[in-house]
Amino acid sequence: xxxxxxxxxxxxxxxxxxxxxxxxxxxxxxxxxxxxxxxxxxxxxxxxxxxxxxxxxxxxxxxxxxxxxxxxxxxxxxxxxxxxxxxxxxxxxxxxxxxxxxxxxxxxxxxxxxxxxxxxxxxxxxxxxxxxxxxxxxxxxxxxxxxxxxxxxxxxxxxxxxxxxxxxxxxxxxxxxxxxxxxxxxxxxxxxxxxxxxxxxxxxxxxxxxxxxxxxxxxxxxxxxxxxxxxxxxxxxxxxxxxxxxxxxxxxxxxxxxxxxxxxxxxxxxxxxxxxxxxxxxxxxxxxxxxxxxxxxxxxxxxxxxxxxxxxxxxxxxxxxxxxxxxxxxxxxxxxxxxxxxxxxxxxxxxxxxxxxxxxxxxxxxxxxxxxxxxxxxxxxxx
Amino acid sequence: xxxxxxxxxxxxxxxxxxxxxxxxxxxxxxxxxxxxxxxxxxxxxxxxxxxxxxxxxxxxxxxxxxxxxxxxxxxxxxxxxxxxxxxxxxxxxxxxxxxxxxxxxxxxxxxxxxxxxxxxxxxxxxxxxxxxxxxxxxxxxxxxxxxxxxxxxxxxxxxxxxxxxxxxxxxxxxxxxxxxxxxxxxxxxxxxxxxxxxxxxxxxxxxxxxxxxxxxxxxxxxxxxxxxxxxxxxxxxxxxxxxxxxxxxxxxxxxxxxxxxxxxxxxxxxxxxxxxxxxxxxxxxx
Numbered sequence: 001x002x003x004x005x006x007x008x009x010x011x012x013x014x015x016x017x018x019x020x021x022x023x024x025x026x027x028x029x030x031x032x033x034x035x036x037x038x039x040x041x042x043x044x045x046x047x048x049x050x051x052x053x054x055x056x057x058x059x060x061x062x063x064x065x066x067x068x069x070x071x072x073x074x075x076x077x078x079x080x081x082x083x084x085x086x087x088x089x090x091x092x093x094x095x096x097x098x099x100x101x102x103x104x105x106x107x108x109x110x111x112x113x114x115x116x117x118x119x120x121x122x123x124x125x126x127x128x129x130x131x132x133x134x135x136x137x138x139x140x141x142x143x144x145x146x147x148x149x150x151x152x153x154x155x156x157x158x159x160x161x162x163x164x165x166x167x168x169x170x171x172x173x174x175x176x177x178x179x180x181x182x183x184x185x186x187x188x189x190x191x192x193x194x195x196x197x198x199x200x201x202x203x204x205x206x207x208x209x210x211x212x213x214x215x216x217x218x219x220x221x222x223x224x225x226x227x228x229x230x231x232x233x234x235x236x237x238x239x240x241x242x243x244x245x246x247x248x249x250x251x252x253x254x255x256x257x258x259x260x261x262x263x264x265x266x267x268x269x270x271x272x273x274x275x276x277x278x279x280x281x282x283x284x285x286x287x288x289x290x291x292x293x294x295x296x297x298x299x300x301x302x303x304x305x306x307x308x309x310x311x312x313x314x315x316x317x318x319x320x321x322x323x324x325x326x327x328x329x330x331x332x333x334x335x336x337x338x339x340x341x342x343x344x345x346x347x348x349x350x351x352x353x354x355x356x357x358x359x360x361x362x363x364x365x366x367x368x369x370x371x372x373x374x375x376x377x378x379x380x381x382x383x
Numbered sequence: 384x385x386x387x388x389x390x391x392x393x394x395x396x397x398x399x400x401x402x403x404x405x406x407x408x409x410x411x412x413x414x415x416x417x418x419x420x421x422x423x424x425x426x427x428x429x430x431x432x433x434x435x436x437x438x439x440x441x442x443x444x445x446x447x448x449x450x451x452x453x454x455x456x457x458x459x460x461x462x463x464x465x466x467x468x469x470x471x472x473x474x475x476x477x478x479x480x481x482x483x484x485x486x487x488x489x490x491x492x493x494x495x496x497x498x499x500x501x502x503x504x505x506x507x508x509x510x511x512x513x514x515x516x517x518x519x520x521x522x523x524x525x526x527x528x529x530x531x532x533x534x535x536x537x538x539x540x541x542x543x544x545x546x547x548x549x550x551x552x553x554x555x556x557x558x559x560x561x562x563x564x565x566x567x568x569x570x571x572x573x574x575x576x577x578x579x580x581x582x583x584x585x586x587x588x589x590x591x592x593x594x595x596x597x598x599x600x601x602x603x604x605x606x607x608x609x610x611x612x613x614x615x616x617x618x619x620x621x622x623x624x625x626x627x628x629x630x631x632x633x634x635x636x637x638x639x640x641x642x643x644x645x646x647x648x649x650x651x652x653x654x655x656x657x658x659x660x661x662x663x664x665x666x667x668x669x
Contacts, residue, residue, distance in 0.1 A: 203644075
């Protein structure tokens with residue numbers, strides 16, 4: 001019921017955008033973008049929209065005779081069904097050359113097979129669950145690191161920094177969010193086991209829950225040495241606030257979903273000292289990062305998050321591929337194959353914000369993540 | 384731990400009870416379902432939040448803001464979505480559609496005005512933690528319990544002691560006879576909506592304060608739960624709604640505490656089905 005209104009709003013927004021970008025008469029390369037502008041994870045989508053704005057102003061023109069990059073943007077509301085419908089629409093009626101998105105692993109799991117069937121390269125900027133691109137070779141890719149590649153250095157660093165050695169943990173996980181649930185049930189336990197850490201209990205909540213008191217009351221008497229929270233920023237923020245409210249003071253480490261300033265806003269003072277890791281880090285002193293972040297803050301009044309950075313870099317690498325393959329948007333079938341090959345063979349491609357990116361044989365991006373800790377109400381690099 | 388979990392459940396249940404009382408009041412008087420009641424609850428939360436953000440006042444004034452905001456919206460819903468349909472004959476289905484519509488409009492308007500993201504009250508109350516033996520309670524939880532108890536007591540006094548309260552009960556008994564006896568039925572119905580919505584508004588502010596999560600979509604779940612509580616409490620029974628709310632709150636919390644969160648709704652609603660099998664007309668049948 002609500003869906004229709006959102007769809008309409010976004011289609012109008014996209015139409016305005018495409019109209020504005022389509023003024024150039026030269027052939028344009030059309031790229032579809034799927035992200036959540038409302039509903040679950042809307043904060044990610046809104047930040048990515050800002051990133052897209054800054055990118056398009058600087059890089060929409062491909063230079064020379066090549067025309068422009070044209071984006072067709074749709075709102076998935078973080079909803080799997082919507083992701084399926086919109087992927088189909090982008091491939092069949094919009095005839096895009098490639099698709100960037102969707103945002104969440106759950107969406108990617110159902111949308112990627114359509115990209116394979118429609119022979120269209122589809123690159124998710126940040127979906128993190130293991131194996132989603134691998135299952136849909138050769139058309140599906142992931143720009144972000146797999147969670148396992150993020151958590152390994154994260155846990156090493158977190159464990160090293162604790163005064164009291166951590167022998168046992170309780171894992172809180174969002175059972176309804178695909179990647180949070182998978183990480184909490186599979187990846188974290190596996191990595192913790194490598195460190196000889198005992199998982200005392202794994203306690204779940206659901207996306208959209210507001211009351212976490214029962215879960216935390218259940219964890220408290222177990223008295224673990226540390227706490228793992230595998231959830232998105234909203235739920236993780238509430239959970240951490242409740243953990244501190246009930247007087248549990250153990251060190252906390254979070255999954256990839258908490259990399260958002262809103263996690264700190266919602267969780268309040270309780271988030272101090274929480275560890276996380278990220279592909280992109282806004283306070284990175286690298287000149288290309290500081291320049292972009294400065295401009296972003298000036299325009300949108302807040303620091304870009306991991307989601308914005310990953311979207312920007314995915315677009316950047318997509319543009320590099322368009323340029324290096326020399327496609328002009330005339331022939332969707334041919335263009336799609338060329339872009340796919342470019343992504344498949346990507347090696348040490350320099351992305352301005354997150355650094356040298358290689359796509360491995362599974363279709364996953366690899367690079368070195370940054371380990372962060374909440375300090376004074378902000379994520380800061382752990383030194 | 385069990386005691387603490389039951390305390391958690393009572394906190395949650397008292398907000399369910401407030402919403403369910405509103406449902407049951409309206410159903411008692413009109414014998415019609417008000418499916419936008421969850422959204423009225425949501426508007427109350429936003430109204431309370433706005434009062435705090437605009438004037439930097441304490442939780443009591445936020446409650447009053449939420450109460451007034453929700454009452455106004457409730458009255459408007461009666462005037463727009465119920466009254467015109469009621470005047471054109473007694474269809475039981477039409478108000479269901481018109482109130483779903485009203486609820487969607489409220490949700491959309493709030494999304495447009497305040498955005499789809501969760502927002503929260505500035506948290507000062509949260510910090511104090513009181514220890515009663517093995518049970519720990521925060522300031523905001525005590526505030527919730529106190530407010531819910533006072534609201535329910537006030538409602539009890541209102542319906543048993545005042546002229547308007549009695550008129551309300553008379554109308555609930557039989558709308559035609561009440562009108563023959565000289566009760567202005569339209570006024571009583573408006574009053575019922577105002578009172579029911581005010582209670583939902585209070586619940587909205589309380590939920591916002593305790594859980595720090597106010598969003599345009601918070602009303603949907605609450606609406607369904609409020610309706611379920613009304614049914615197990617006994618249609619039209621205020622005391623049934625109070626007890627039913629507590630049962631649902633405690634059942635939810637215990638299912639999370641001893642099973643899995645994914646089983647929570649199945650467990651809580653399963654329990655309600657059981658209650659209905661044993662007592663088909665609810666705990667406190669009217």
